[in-house]
Amino acid sequence: TKWVYSFGDGKAEGEASMRNLLGGKGANLAEMSNLGLPVPPGFTITTEVCTYYYQHGETYPAELAEEVKAALEQVGALTGRRFGDAEKPLLVSVRSGARASMPGMMDTVLNLGLNDATVEALAKDADDERFAYDSYRRFITMYSNVVLGVEHHAFEEALEHYKDGKGFSLDTELTADDWKQLIGTYKKIVRDEHGSDFPQKPEDQLWGAIGAVFSSWMIPRAKKYRELNQIPESWGTAVNVQAMVFGNMGDTSATGVAFTRNPSTGESALYGEFLINAQGEDVVAGIRTPQDITEKARIEAKSDKPSMEKAMPESFAELTRIYGVLEKHYRDMQDMEFTIERGKLWMLQTRNGKRTAKAALRIAVELAGEGLISKDEAILRIEPGALDQLLHPTIDPDAERKVIATGLPASPGAAVGEIVFNSEAAEAAKKAERKCILVRIETSPEDIHGMHAAEGILTTRGGMTSHAAVVARGMGKPCVSGVGSIRIDYKAQTLTVGGVTLKAGEVITVDGSTGQVIQGEVKMLQPELSGDFAALMEWADAVRTMKVRTNADTPADARAARKFGAEGIGLCRTEHMFFEGDRIVAVREMILADDAEGRRAALAKLLPYQRQDFVELFTIMSGLPVTIRLLDPPLHEFLPHTDEEVQEVVAATGVSEDKIRHRTRELSEHNPMLGFRGCRLAIAFPEIAEMQARAIFEAAVQAAKDTGAPVTPEVMVPLVFTRMEFDIVKARIDAMAKAVAEETGASFEYQVGTMIELPRAALKAGEIAETAEFFSFGTNDLTQTALGISRDDAATFLGPYTQKGILAVDPFVSIDREGVGELVKIATERGRAQRPDIKLGICGEHGGDPASIGFCQEVGLDYVSCSPFRVPIARLAAAQAAL
Numbered sequence: 095t096k097w098v099y100s101f102g103d104g105k106a107e108g109e110a111s112m113r114n115l116l117g118g119k120g121a122n123l124a125e126m127s128n129l130g131l132p133v134p135p136g137f138t139i140t141t142e143v144c145t146y147y148y149q150h151g152e153t154y155p156a157e158l159a160e161e162v163k164a165a166l167e168q169v170g171a172l173t174g175r176r177f178g179d180a181e182k183p184l185l186v187s188v189r190s191g192a193r194a195s196m197p198g199m200m201d202t203v204l205n206l207g208l209n210d211a212t213v214e215a216l217a218k219d220a221d222d223e224r225f226a227y228d229s230y231r232r233f234i235t236m237y238s239n240v241v242l243g244v245e246h247h248a249f250e251e252a253l254e255h256y257k258d259g260k261g262f263s264l265d266t267e268l269t270a271d272d273w274k275q276l277i278g279t280y281k282k283i284v285r286d287e288h289g290s291d292f293p294q295k296p297e298d299q300l301w302g303a304i305g306a307v308f309s310s311w312m313i314p315r316a317k318k319y320r321e322l323n324q325i326p327e328s329w330g331t332a333v334n335v336q337a338m339v340f341g342n343m344g345d346t347s348a349t350g351v352a353f354t355r356n357p358s359t360g361e362s363a364l365y366g367e368f369l370i371n372a373q374g375e376d377v378v379a380g381i382r383t384p385q386d387i388t389e390k391a392r393i394e395a396k397s398d399k400p401s402m403e404k405a406m407p408e409s410f411a412e413l414t415r416i417y418g419v420l421e422k423h424y425r426d427m428q429d430m431e432f433t434i435e436r437g438k439l440w441m442l443q444t445r446n447g448k449r450t451a452k453a454a455l456r457i458a459v460e461l462a463g464e465g466l467i468s469k470d471e472a473i474l475r476i477e478p479g480a481l482d483q484l485l486h487p488t489i490d491p492d493a494e495r496k497v498i499a500t501g502l503p504a505s506p507g508a509a510v511g512e513i514v515f516n517s518e519a520a521e522a523a524k525k526a527e528r529k530c531i532l533v534r535i536e537t538s539p540e541d542i543h544g545m546h547a548a549e550g551i552l553t554t555r556g557g558m559t560s561h562a563a564v565v566a567r568g569m570g571k572p573c574v575s576g577v578g579s580i581r582i583d584y585k586a587q588t589l590t591v592g593g594v595t596l597k598a599g600e601v602i603t604v605d606g607s608t609g610q611v612i613q614g615e616v617k618m619l620q621p622e623l624s625g626d627f628a629a630l631m632e633w634a635d636a637v638r639t640m641k642v643r644t645n646a647d648t649p650a651d652a653r654a655a656r657k658f659g660a661e662g663i664g665l666c667r668t669e670h671m672f673f674e675g676d677r678i679v680a681v682r683e684m685i686l687a688d689d690a691e692g693r694r695a696a697l698a699k700l701l702p703y704q705r706q707d708f709v710e711l712f713t714i715m716s717g718l719p720v721t722i723r724l725l726d727p728p729l730h731e732f733l734p735h736t737d738e739e740v741q742e743v744v745a746a747t748g749v750s751e752d753k754i755r756h757r758t759r760e761l762s763e764h765n766p767m768l769g770f771r772g773c774r775l776a777i778a779f780p781e782i783a784e785m786q787a788r789a790i791f792e793a794a795v796q797a798a799k800d801t802g803a804p805v806t807p808e809v810m811v812p813l814v815f816t817r818m819e820f821d822i823v824k825a826r827i828d829a830m831a832k833a834v835a836e837e838t839g840a841s842f843e844y845q846v847g848t849m850i851e852l853p854r855a856a857l858k859a860g861e862i863a864e865t866a867e868f869f870s871f872g873t874n875d876l877t878q879t880a881l882g883i884s885r886d887d888a889a890t891f892l893g894p895y896t897q898k899g900i901l902a903v904d905p906f907v908s909i910d911r912e913g914v915g916e917l918v919k920i921a922t923e924r925g926r927a928q929r930p931d932i933k934l935g936i937c938g939e940h941g942g943d944p945a946s947i948g949f950c951q952e953v954g955l956d957y958v959s960c961s962p963f964r965v966p967i968a969r970l971a972a973a974q975a976a977l
């Protein structure tokens with residue numbers, strides 16, 4: 095096995111396709127070298143070494159040391175330097191790089207190879223003593239922190255103390271001699287905290303750093319990130335060792351990060367930040383406020399610090415040339431890191447840039463427009479779930495805003511919540527179902543869980559590429575960063591700005607699109623779905639073969655869904671209509687009646703409501719199919735619970751309170767989800783189904799008259815497990831259709847079909863299809879009954895199941911292909927064999943889940959149906975499934 099791959103000087107042993115072996119960073123460094131771009135020479139220790147390391151008690155393969163030595167010599171040869179040399183010392187950076195990018199999860203060591211001797215050589219070589227000692231003290235702090243585990247603040251305090259003593263306020267005021275003094279102090283700190291001296295031998299330093307990278311693969315925050323992003327532990331990380339180039343060699347040196355397109359908006363223009371006379375992590379750390387790359391961005395940001403375009407025109411031209419090369423080569427937006435050492439530009443990294451959903455959309459559509467990718471590729475590039483971000487509300491421009499501060503618009507969208515000052519509080523708030531905004535001076539990888547729990551994020555320090563900004567964009571959470579005017583007091587749990595003090599628990603709104611921080615809650619607007627969104631959706635609609643319907647119970651749902659492109663209603667849960675206004679009293683009256691006559695009286699009150707609801711649904715969905723399901727109430731939801739509710743029924747019916755309470759007790763169930771619901775109700779109380787059928791058909795006649803378009807209602811019977819149940823209910827529906835046709839003199843078409851949501855129904859689908867004209871898979875109940883897991887109680891014990899890997903994902907979120915999926919397949923086959931033109935759809939929650947939609951395509955369903963906000967996601971997922 096080859097464990098080490100070299101790159102540099104216009105060639106490389108690896109290439110971009112070797113990502114699994116070299117990690118993302120290593121593979122792209124190799125690729126950039128192969129493209130002839132200026133990359134400091136270096137080498138990558140493969141992910142297989144990481145795997146070996148953990149399989150062999152944290153030891154290395156025998157050949158590794160030799161391979162590293164040889165590779166290091168080659169880097170030396172290319173740079174004219176040698177590792178540990180007292181005159182021309184080679185200094186290197188050591189960085190981790192896994193297959194998938196794990197921002198901030200693992201650590202970097204810069205300036206490795208410096209010691210008491212080489213620092214002098216560096217000073218001479220660079221003709222800059224201050225630079226050399228500044229680099230050395232950075233190296234000591236970084237290495238001691240990352241490799242030796244010495245806390246950062248020990249060094250910070252020493253530095254602050256030193257500055258106070260000298261009356262300095264800025265680091266730049268320190269001279270070479272000052273740094274020398276501090277280095278002495280730093281070394282003592284290492285000795286005290288770590289128990290031994292700071293390692294002077296460059297080889298020891300290198301192996302220490304390599305070991306630290308591999309160890310960091312297993313630290314809790316890396317594990318947490320992998321867990322949240324479904325990155326397998328077995329992938330491992332690679333280690334990249336690369337010759338140092340210095341962005342801190344004076345005012346002709348700089349370091350920065352740039353995106354080939356704007357990662358927030360997708361605009362096609364170089365976008366990023368840089369810092370003159372600074373090193374690597376200074377930009378990301380947000381300690382100094384970076385400068386803009388382009389003049390245009392500088393003007394927009396009203397910054398008085400010169401842009402790179404103005405300050406370093408040659409390097410800017412070179413960066414512009416390189417970004418063109420990289421985008422054409424990778425055919426995607428790139429996120430690049432670069433360093434300018436005394437006027438010479440070096441590329442340190444490129445990768446496909448993280449972006450907001452809005453940017454992803456614009457970039458995919460524009461790349462297709464530029465001919466760099468095809469329309470199909472554009473469709474495949476958007477993760478359907480990410481569209482959720484676009485569907486999130488923004489602040490109503492007319493709303494009154496009490497803006498208390500403004501920071502950077504780091505991640506778009508707006509969010510409202512109570513202030514929390516740490517991630518634990520954010521998680522606690524989420525548990526208690528309270529919305530919160532995580533407010534921090536800055537965030538670090540330890541805050542990932544808190545950021546997940548929060549609705550939005552606010553930091554007082556750090557730029558557009560700070561940890562908070564990058565991670566929030568990835569998560570699709572609104573984020574305002576770098577609000578320097580806000581002062582946070584963690585101890586007092588307050589934030590203060592311009593005379594306003596807000597305590598933890600008080601409500602604020604953050605607008606990640608403008609950078610505004612607003613006191614209190616503001617009115618939000620639903621997003622506009624046009625432009626790039628419409629273009630991509632149009633392309634998606636052209637390739638998908640499954641239809642996308644919506645689950646809608648109210649006219650408002652139906653209207654929203656149509657705007658999102660729903661092609662009909664796949665499920666109208668009529669029981670949900672009964673919670674509107676004071677209908678519930680009539681429903682209770684109906685349920686609690688102890689004879690058919692009592693029920694009929696109550697039903698008569700409900701009929702006009704139902705009819706009107708259906709007229710509206712048919713009208714909104716004019717020309718599109720509408721499936722209406724007969725009442726399927728878990729009865730307990732409808733029984734009166736409070737004394738007040740009992741009194742309401744007493745007042746409405748005139749029946750005694752005793753009797754009402756008695757009947758309520760009679761009807762209460764041990765397992766309501768497996769109880770008196772679905773078609774069982776229609777079989778016991780046919781008059782309910784009759785009333786609903788009447789309302790449906792009368793509404794169809796009415797809506798057809800109103801709109802001039804024919805209406806073909808699909809009447810759906812829930813929870814059947816045998817054909818006989820279906821037939822009994824269908825007979826009532828058919829009779830009612832005939833009656834309405836006679837009474838109105840109108841003729842209309844309709845279909846009667848059933849839910850397949852019990853395992854027995856799936857198995858007996860052939861028989862059921864003899865009389866049922868369509869099936870809709872109710873995968874919520876099918877999952878509940880196939881796995882024997884109560885829908886309502888699953889949350890308490892499913893957690894350990896997914897953690898232990900017994901279930902890959904929550905089966906109520908993403909369909910259990912092997913079990914529940916098998917039942918769907920069987921029912922599809924048997925149903926189709928019996929009735930070749932049977933219409934097949936799905937209306938469980940899985941109808942809006944991209945992975946499950948892929949399954950529906952495989953099985954060959956005609957349509958999926960999902961909640962209104964998931965309709966665009968389903969349209970895109972269905973297109974991807976069809977490609």
Ligand code: PEP
Nearest residue numbers: 851872873874875937938
């Ligand atoms: C289902 O069971 O999947 C379904 C859509 O019906 P409900 O969720 O109303 O039981």
Ligand code: MG
Nearest residue numbers: 851872874875
């Ligand atoms: Mg169901």
